[in-house]
Amino acid sequence: MVILRRVLLIAFAAFVLWRITVVGVSNIYIAQHQRGDDSAAGKALAWNPSHPEAAYQLAAGMSADNAAEATTVERLRHAYGLNPTDARPLLALARLAASQGNSEQAGALAAEAAKLRPADPSIQRQAAAFWVSQGNLENAMRHWSQALEADPSARGTIFPILLEIAENPELRGLLVPYLQTPPAWWEGFFAEVARRALDVGTVRSLNSLRRVPGSTPLTAEERKVYIARLQRDGLVTEAYLVWLNGLSEEERAHLGLLHNGGFELPPTNTGFDWHLGKIDGVIIQTATTYGLQGAKALHLIFKRWEKPFRHVHQPLFLDPGVYLISGRVRADSLQSNGGLKWAVRCQLPSAGTLAESERFLGSSEWRDFSFEVAIPESCVAQELRLLSAGQREFEHRMVGSIWFDAISLRRIAAPPQPVATQESSQQSEAIPTDQSTPPEAAQAAEESAGIPAPATPSTGLTSASADALPPPPAENEGQEDNTTSGQRQQ
Secondary structure, eight states, X not given: XXXXXXXXXXXXXXXXXXXXXXXXXXXXXXHHHHTTOXXXXXXXXXXXXTOHHHHHHHHHHHXXXXXXXXXXXXXXXXXXXXXXXXXXXXXXXXXXXXXXXXXXXXXXXXXXHHHHSTTOHHXXXXXXXXXXXXXXXXXXXXXXXXXXXXXXXXXXXXXXXXXXXXXXXXXXXXXXGGTSSOOTTHHHHHHHHHHXXXXXHHHHHHHHHHTSTTOOOOOHHHHHHHHHHHHHTTOHHHHHHHHHHTOOHXXXXXXXXXXXXXXXXXXXXXXXXXXXXXXXXXXXXXXXXXXXXXXXXXXXXEEXXXXXXOOEEEEEOXXXXXXXXXXXXXXXXXXXXXXXXXXXXXXXXSOEEEEEOOOBOBOOOSEEEEEEEEEOTXXXXXXXXXXXXXXXXXXXXXXXXXXXXXXXXXXXXXXXXOOOOHHHHHHHHHSOSOOSXXXXXXXXXXXXXXXXXXXXXXXXXXXXXXXXXXXXXXXXXXXXXXSOTTBOOO
């Protein structure tokens, strides 16, 4: 009896050792196949006929070589039988069925494969590719969306495809089902469209589709990138309307020719609000200190800064005229040969400096500063920017800190009005005063405030083959800037 037990133990140990050897050798061959050895899958299967990966790779290789379809189908079914959780054999079978003209069976196999691995981005991308090959972009969109949900890094390969769809008016309707309650990937994709779309009309269309009745409100990031694209394209009126209509009641309370000049609200880096850069070597923040008119002020801390500084600004949208910019400043041992200065610059139609403040450096208690700026008729968009005042490299070096508070902007004089003749009056009536924004775009911007938009015509889903993808002067001049007197007329 003891001898029998020993024999059985030896036999069991030999079997285990043999299985370890078989599995180990077959896995080595699979690794060689993954490194490019096409013959290694067959060798792995010779060692281990029940190795599911070897069976699939051998069948997939036969499919790629246009081997006998019956044999290929048999091997793919065998591979799926060895591992029913692997969706790849089903997708390969779907492609074979499609090539034989059996569209119904092919679609069922592809759907089953995608259902088997809903969170596998690779399977979802393959399923999308299958439906593209069948000309069914609606189904392909669903799988691209699932792939992006499962793996946000897939945007690198999928976003360019979706951008092509968005830029094609006949295909843009494919995106509509994802806009009422956008998936997690939408915000990043809309930012990509806002940056890369060749035509701003594409961005406008997506923004309008996002605001149909019943949709979730636009996020702050969506509004931010949309406004930035309008500004980039010189559509200042439209950009200002979109930004203005997106302000909360609290933000509107700080609205003026210069928004939030007391820095009481957190800067949003959006539209016509303050834009504060994030850079190494300088801390730019709003903070509390003594002597403020409100609760907070702008505070900059320079830690041995040695480059030109231009990382605080606010876009402006002013009528022609003469304006006074004033504020309060306190320098705390700001060591610099050049110091800092505020500058008003024209942005459109061409860039150029219109006026500059005094230089700020050294140490001082809170004090007032002011300077005037004349906005010419030709300048339709401006900005107020804090800059290093030096011209030479060593003058940009700064150590220390500085505070700014209660910055305001008010108009003190209107531009001289030319005497209008009958002929010039007729000409001015015939020429639009603002050609930067189409009427429908201005209407869309107004609707973003909550005014219902007209019903959007149905775009429809288009089936495509695989290769189808790839202002008068303001009254009461001289008043404080708690009104928008001096803002360009909409």
